[in-house]
Amino acid sequence: MAFTDALLPEFDQEMASTRKTLERVPEDKLGWKPHSKSYSMGQLASHIVNMLGWTKVTMEEDSFDMATNPQPPEYKSRQELLESFDRNIAEARASIARATDDQLKMPWSLKRGSQVFFTHPRITLLRTFIMNHTIHHRAQLGVYLRLNDVPVPSVYGPSADEGNM
Numbered sequence: 643m644a645f646t647d648a649l650l651p652e653f654d655q656e657m658a659s660t661r662k663t664l665e666r667v668p669e670d671k672l673g674w675k676p677h678s679k680s681y682s683m684g685q686l687a688s689h690i691v692n693m694l695g696w697t698k699v700t701m702e703e704d705s706f707d708m709a710t711n712p713q714p715p716e717y718k719s720r721q722e723l724l725e726s727f728d729r730n731i732a733e734a735r736a737s738i739a740r741a742t743d744d745q746l747k748m749p750w751s752l753k754r755g756s757q758v759f760f761t762h763p764r765i766t767l768l769r770t771f772i773m774n775h776t777i778h779h780r781a782q783l784g785v786y787l788r789l790n791d792v793p794v795p796s797v798y799g800p801s802a803d804e805g806n807m
Contacts, residue, residue: 645746645765646738653738656773657731660690660780662795664727667783669720671790683786688716690779691727693772697734700767701741705751738768 664687672684681689692714699706717723746765751758762770784794793803 645743646741649765649768650735650738653735653773656777657694657735659795659797660776661724661727661731663780663783663787663797664690664723665720666787666792666795667720667723668790668792671786671792672718674786674790676786676789683783683790684718685716686779686783686786687723688714690776690783691717691723691730693776693779694727694730694734697730697768697772698737700750700764700772701737701745704749705753708752708754734772 667683667687672682672687674683675681680686695714696706715726717726741764746768747763749761750764750767751761752771753759780797784797787794794801796804
């Protein structure tokens with residue numbers, strides 16, 4: 643079985659749950675923060691959307707240099723978030739689907755100038771740096787929703803807001 647055959651069903655499921663969570667982001671709370679050190683709700687949602695854009699870079703480049711790349715956008719509405727998410731998901735999924743096992747085994751590095759933060763096979767980056775990282779921040783966003791009395795969607799089973807199975 644090819645790596646992509648195992649990865650894509652999980653990617654599809656996790657991204658569907660992520661979209662459901664982003665659909666709940668209230669536009670009047672984009673600036674809300676649970677703590678002064680935290681991202682605002684809009685920044686957190688934007689970060690989730692922008693992370694998925696890293697998939698293409700991970701698959702098509704040997705590295706990413708944070709010193710020479712511009713800051714990603716912060717979206718100003720739920721519609722902008724969802725439109726960008728849908729574009730990034732389509733592009734990410736296509737990049738993963740095209741990948742061969744040999745490509746997925748090739749090393750990729752995150753760096754800032756000459757400082758290399760890490761180098762891992764691309765398959766590792768897809769699972770950790772993109773998918774698990776997205777899942778982590780989606781869970782944070784769920785807490786933000788709860789703290790603002792916004793119904794939290796079901797992800798791996800019913801939520802307190804969406805009833806029993």
